Amino acid sequence: MSDDRRLDVLRAIVEDYVATREPVGSRALVERHMLGVSPATIRNDMAALEEAGYIAQPHTSAGRVPTDKGYRVFVDRLSTVKPLSAPERRAIGSFLEDAVDLDDVVDRSVRLIAQLTQQVAVVQYPSLRRSALRHIELVPVGPRHLLVVLITDTGRVEQRTLETDAELDELLVARLRVQLNVCVAGRRLSELTGALDTLTAAFEPVHVSLVASVVTIIEETLAQESEERVVLAGTANLARVGGADFVGTLGPVLEALEEQVVLMRLLSEMAEDEATVSVRIGRETQHAGLLETSFVTTGYGDEHGAIARVGSIGPTRMDYPGTMAAVRAVARYLTRILAGS
Structure with missing residues (x-):
């Protein structure tokens, strides 16, 4: 079996599950995607992906859903972060450039990310330790x-x-x-x-x-480390858009988000990632309350490098390319604004 074809099948399953919120079957893959093989071959590929732990069957007779491992492969195989459209970039620029001071910049940025992703937005204040x-x-x-x-x-x-x-x-x-x-x-x-x-x-x-x-x-x-803090927006998005994705309750997720120390730890750890846009999926967050979420972040700063991070938290079933693009775009405008301030 072709590894490239198997990855195409996995990518199709992730995209369909994110779009429909329903387990994906072989028939749907044949109808929606030009995979160039028979339904029987796709079923064999899905069986191999399931055996390898990339997809799972939530219940008998259902289609398949991606696992954390499957999402990780999907994210790692994204060749590039898709750019936002020109109107989206202009809207971001005009919204942020009207800010009057740092507090206003942070407030606008966190609300903008929440609006673009329909998830929880996180903006870390510039670190005094890394500022000049x-x-x-x-x-x-x-x-x-x-x-x-x-x-x-x-x-x-x-x-x-x-x-x-x-x-x-x-x-x-x-x-x-x-x-x-x-x-x-x-x-x-x-x-x-x-x-x-x-x-x-x-x-x-x-x-x-x-x-x-x-x-x-x-x-x-x-x-002083005690002055480090983050600002959140869009927590209501979890209940409106992602509530069905959380098996138990939103309570543990919201409690984790309220703990600044949890978010600061994650932001600090993700700052060490080599990737321009870092993604922690499910259990990779290493926090019980965030096992069913993913965290996408990137740095912003000045000519010396990143001094803080911005990000978005949502269900593991998120639009990873879209979220990564939105977070990166806002971070770039933040860097531009701070460098010119």
């Missing part, structure tokens, strides 16, 4: 309180308030602001330590305490 600092602002907010504002190249803004030992000298604060921005502009966290350590040498001993306190609060803010 664009500017630091120091604002006295009282005799002994200094507001430290960090603005990254992705538009993320973090604010911390520092209580000082002595009353603030506005001239000293202005001088420190200038020196800080000379040291940090365009640098990432990994590049900051040495630059900030030399900063205290530029100030008189009487001012070292203030400088050291500001440097410490900057380093602590950039190092």
Whole structure:
């Protein structure tokens, strides 16, 4: 039996099952697909695919449905991610480019992915660890309180308030602001330590305490993992579009989605995949609540590489080519927007 033909049969089964939500029989394959072989040959191929674990029969006298293993082969054999149409690309661009700040960009992106895929959308905020600092602002907010504002190249803004030992000298604060921005502009966290350590040498001993306190609060803010977060949209899509695909209940799926630590773990693991668009199918998510779902993600960032990820979660019976195309397209526009911000 031809391996190429067997893959054609598997691909046809996946496409038909995604489209109809019904188990696929040999007669349907003959009628809908130009496979170039007899129904008997297709039945033999389906038997071989079932024996190998790529498809399964949900109940007697039914057709066949893909297994996680079958979906994996289907996704891995996609030669390219199909491009979106020109109108779809224009719609994405115009929708995202009207955003006014980072929060608005993230909010628009997650709603857009949910709309395009009719699944749950996930957008991870740009990581402070992987972002570069664009500017630091120091604002006295009282005799002994200094507001430290960090603005990254992705538009993320973090604010911390520092209580000082002595009353603030506005001239000293202005001088420190200038020196800080000379040291940090365009640098990432990994590049900051040495630059900030030399900063205290530029100030008189009487001012070292203030400088050291500001440097410490900057380093602590950039190092905080607790600030990493994701935004979700479209959870109602699971009940409307994919509810019948979940054997038990939507409860475990929704509970898993509410656990930020679960999503952050998956996003972190998938960031290590070599594929441009990463896909975890069923048990590959390694979470009991997500065994009947698939997770499609890709990175977005700047000229230095990916700094966060966007994705879509839906039933394993999803339109993989369409979902991968939508996620990739939104990620590319996000990268373009952030690079130009």
